[in-house]
Amino acid sequence: MGLSESYPAYGGRGPDDLRLGLGLGTLATILMILRVYVRLRVNQFGTTALIWSLVAWFLTVITQCFGVISVLHGLGNKIAVVEATNQLGNYLLFTWITVFFFNMAIPIGKVAVAAFLIEINAGGNPKIRKSLIAVAALNIILNIPQVLLAWFQCSPPSALWDPSRQNLCNHSTSVHYTYFVGAVAAVSDFYLAIIPVTMLAPLRIDRKLKWGLSFLMGLGVFAGGAAIVRTWAAKFIMSDDPSWGVGILFHWGEVEEWVVLISMSIPPVWPLFRPFTHRFIKSSASRSNPLYNQYSQYGSKTGNHTSTGAPPVVTTTISISSTKGVSAAAMPVGASSSAESMTRYSEEPETPHTVWSSNGDPEGWVEMSHYKQNHCQ
Structure with a gap:
């Protein structure tokens, strides 16, 4: 009927x-x-x-x-x-x-x-x-x-x-x-x-x-x-x-x-879908960006990464930040897989490095949550 x-x-x-x-x-x-x-x-x-x-x-x-x-x-x-x-x-x-x-x-x-x-x-x-x-x-x-x-x-x-x-x-x-x-x-x-x-x-x-x-x-x-x-x-x-x-x-x-x-x-x-978009999205941040200078301290402050003086390779992903207004220097993140980095780093919730302000400083919603760095002997 x-x-x-x-x-x-x-x-x-x-x-x-x-x-x-x-x-x-x-x-x-x-x-x-x-x-x-x-x-x-x-x-x-x-x-x-x-x-x-x-x-x-x-x-x-x-x-x-x-x-x-x-x-x-x-x-x-x-x-x-x-x-x-x-x-x-x-x-x-x-x-x-x-x-x-x-x-x-x-x-x-x-x-x-x-x-x-x-x-x-x-x-x-x-x-x-x-x-x-x-x-x-x-x-x-x-x-x-x-x-x-x-x-x-x-x-x-x-x-x-x-x-x-x-x-x-x-x-x-x-x-x-x-x-x-x-x-x-x-x-x-x-x-x-x-x-x-x-x-x-x-x-x-x-x-x-x-x-x-x-x-x-x-x-x-x-x-x-x-x-x-x-x-x-x-x-x-x-x-x-x-x-x-x-x-x-x-x-x-x-x-x-x-x-x-x-x-x-x-x-x-977006955090639920970002692992499937990495091959379409790459970082276009300038290598001369002053933000990279802040990453160099990870070599001395984290056990897993050692600075060689070369800028890190950054993979840009998208998510909602869990912390607002925190500087990049205060946010250690691990170079883990896309899926793992969505939720944890060394069994701790990820606090992503975020970028949203007009001058490129950390603020807001677009995150650059992964970096890779060569290890020095």
């Missing part, structure tokens, strides 16, 4: 919206599980961003669940079909519940991205830190009226999901405010996607690595594009066929929600 037989109002854009949301949601959920695993088993970095991400994921899952119920009761289908199947009341109720949780999930997702970027910026550029805090705060503050307006478009509020009292509702204020908040959300997505590229640009790391990270951390531009379309689609709430038009809004709202979670979850889970 198909869904259309159990739910006669199901159809139109609804099935595509349902498949898209469940597909993106599954990918985002897998990445969130891996992200929690990395935090618990691999390193201690990114707790605040992870908590915000889990809250955003939870709200997005609730939004998706009610969105599925709304689709089954006519969201995305022609309003004439919804009315003919006596599902208009259910469509209105579950659609507005979906909108309510959507309006909470969207700003929390942006706060989670900002928190992640603040943590990888560590003690770096204070202007970037302040701008990220401003973006997070602005999205929270501006979305509070958006959340409340959804329930005060009708007098009394219960008329919102009562088909016989829709004449008591005025959606114009809410829709016009949605245009404003949606524009802010789109600009925020673009900013949160571009700012990591400006952090990466000055780093002396392999070009493939730099472009790859820039692409992964810049996926938020797709969320920004989705925010523009779903903001434009808000006008269909006041159209003659709202259930059909709101299907467009729901479609792009799903993309915006899940892409934000996906784009911010790929970088933190």
Whole structure:
């Protein structure tokens, strides 16, 4: 028995919206599980961003669940079909519940991205830190009226999901405010996607690595594009066929929600995949880099490595640092295999040498965790 037989109002854009949301949601959920695993088993970095991400994921899952119920009761289908199947009341109720949780999930997702970027910026550029805090705060503050307006478009509020009292509702204020908040959300997505590229640009790391990270951390531009379309689609709430038009809004709202979670979850889970990328990534750090001078002390301070005066051969890998703002000289690491170095050195958790600041000093998220040095007799 198909869904259309159990739910006669199901159809139109609804099935595509349902498949898209469940597909993106599954990918985002897998990445969130891996992200929690990395935090618990691999390193201690990114707790605040992870908590915000889990809250955003939870709200997005609730939004998706009610969105599925709304689709089954006519969201995305022609309003004439919804009315003919006596599902208009259910469509209105579950659609507005979906909108309510959507309006909470969207700003929390942006706060989670900002928190992640603040943590990888560590003690770096204070202007970037302040701008990220401003973006997070602005999205929270501006979305509070958006959340409340959804329930005060009708007098009394219960008329919102009562088909016989829709004449008591005025959606114009809410829709016009949605245009404003949606524009802010789109600009925020673009900013949160571009700012990591400006952090990466000055780093002396392999070009493939730099472009790859820039692409992964810049996926938020797709969320920004989705925010523009779903903001434009808000006008269909006041159209003659709202259930059909709101299907467009729901479609792009799903993309915006899940892409934000996906784009911010790929970088933190990189430690699980880096052993498979060594042959594609090589160090492009300059041999004259003053950082190499700091490595020479390993010859006298570690028993396994003896300095010969030649600079070490550095293999660049990616992970979340477990210690922020610590100098390279204070971080002994072993020349072990990729898999072993992810978690231990001489039975101790690895504290990677990290590089993220504009002058190449240790700070943040990209690590150079292995080095090899010739032994002298």
